[in-house]
Amino acid sequence: MTTVRPTSEATRAVPRPARLRPADVLRLALVGPRTRRLRSTLSAFGIALGIAAVVAVTGISASNQAHLLDQLDRLGSNLLTVTPGTGPDGKEVPLPKESVAMLGRIAPVQRASATSETGAAIYRTALVPGSQSNNLSVLSAQLDLLGTLRAKLRFGRWLDRGTERLPVVVLGDSAARRLGVTGPGGKVWIATPDAGGDWYGVLGVLRPSELVPAIDDSALVGRPQATAHLAGTSTPTTVYLRVHPDRVTDVQAVAGATANPAQPSAVAVGRPSDLLAARAETKNALTGLVLALAGVALLVGGVGIANTMVVGIMERRGEIGLRRALGARQGQIALQFLLEAALLGLLGGVTGAAIGTGAVAGYAAVHGWPPALPVTWISTGPAVAVTVGTLAGLYPALHAARMPPTSALRSA
Structure with a gap:
């Protein structure tokens, strides 16, 4: 019996599986999104919501922070306040009369000014009983207080050497509104502790103070006028220091001992801008919570893509079986559906970045506010979305690749 051996020509005639070109793979991956547009759009929208939330939250938080820093730059984060503290017996220890001058001699201190309490109260009319308090303070102010605080006038003018001895007053923003003062030329009643009082002309009204809110609820008069007629004292109640920006910590360390050498521990030194920074930290904590919710949205979007891919594979069994029967390899099938999931993620990522x-x-x-766009998230958001889409489509793609051609054609 003669054995027929295959010739080399016959061997070369055996067909080999062809490899798909990248353009062909991309064209096949676009079949699903183009034929099922609504379902694909809804799946990509879940990813878009997550990316948009991340971009929007980080961008809005950064814009708010930029606005806050801009405020601090304008107002100055180098303002310190020195106030009386408590002694060992728990009682308040007043600052010495010379504390303002002594603090002003510290080398990094650029400006020093102070306010002092008086025994007077301020009202809209003289008919209000003096025993009723309206939580507005009458303070005596040094002439350089306005420049030290970098405060601005809404209208009118500030105290000077010609007006600090006269019955005139400069009102804080909140005090002016509560007293009904809406323009220059108004008058208010200032009652003294001895049940007397007098009308004071409104010299000016300040704009709201971001760093020193206590000034907003105050009526400011000249020190000579307060001492002579309003039971004022020359002992400072609050000293304000404008310090070199790079030496704030150094001045904080020595301000107590300088203001009151006899009892340095009975002096409180504060930095009003720290309150604004604390407010920013609180908002950053809220930002972290919203970012966590954005992560949940991304997870939900990934589940939506996986669900769309699974349903699409079930509907396209005939296509998968026919391609397998014609020689398509498992890797080609898996790559087609995996790329389809990645394209849905990319669509959602780009849309979400634009919305955010x-x-x-x-x-x-x-x-x-100055818009602070999160460039990092805008550029990496689509990449994150593609990653989520790819991971979501991994199982459906492998499931489609392992589908036997005969069973796929039979169930089509």
Whole structure:
């Protein structure tokens, strides 16, 4: 019996599986999204919401921080306040009369000014009983207080050497509103501890003070006038120091001993700008919570893509079986569906980055903040979305690749 051996020509005639070109793979991956547009759009929208939330939250938080830093730059984060503290017996220890001058001699201190309490109270009319308090303070102020605080006038003018001895007053923003003063030329009644009082002309009204809110609820008079007629004292109640920005910590360390050498521990030294910084930290904590919710949105979007892919594979069994029967390899099938999931993620990522960018710009414009776009998240958001989409489509793609051609054609 003669054995027929295959010739080399016959061997070369055996067909080999062809490899798909990248353009062909991309064309096949676009079949699903193009034929099931609504379902694909809804799946990508879940990813878009997550990316948009991340971009919007980080951008709005950064814009708010930029606004806060801009405020601190304008107002100055180098303002210190020195106030009386408590002694060992728990009682308040007044600052010495010379404390303002002594603090002003510290080398990094650029400006020093102070306010002092008086025994007077301020009202809209003289008919209000003096026993009723309206929580407004009458303080005596040094002439350089306005420059030290970097406060601004809403209207009118500040005290000077010609007016500090006259019955005139400069009102804080909140005090002016509560007393009904809406313009220059108004008058208010200042009652003294001896049940007397007098009308004082409103010399000016200050704008709201971000760093020193206590000034907003105060009526400021000249020190000579307060000492002579309002039971005022020359002992400072609050000393304000404008310090070199790079030496704030150094001045804080020696301010107590300088203001009251006899009892340095009975002096309280504060930094009003720390309150603004604490407010920013509180908002950053809220930002972390919202970012966690954005992560949940990304997870939900990934589940939506996985669900879409699984349903699509079940509907396209006939296509999968036919391609397998014609020689398509498992890797080619898996790559097709994996790329389809990645394209859905990319669509959601780009859309979400655009939505988030628009939200940041719009929110900042409404509040008058400088828009701080999170470039990192805008650029990496689509990449994150592609990663989520790819991971979500991994199992459906492998399931489609392992589907036997005969069973796929039979169930089509």
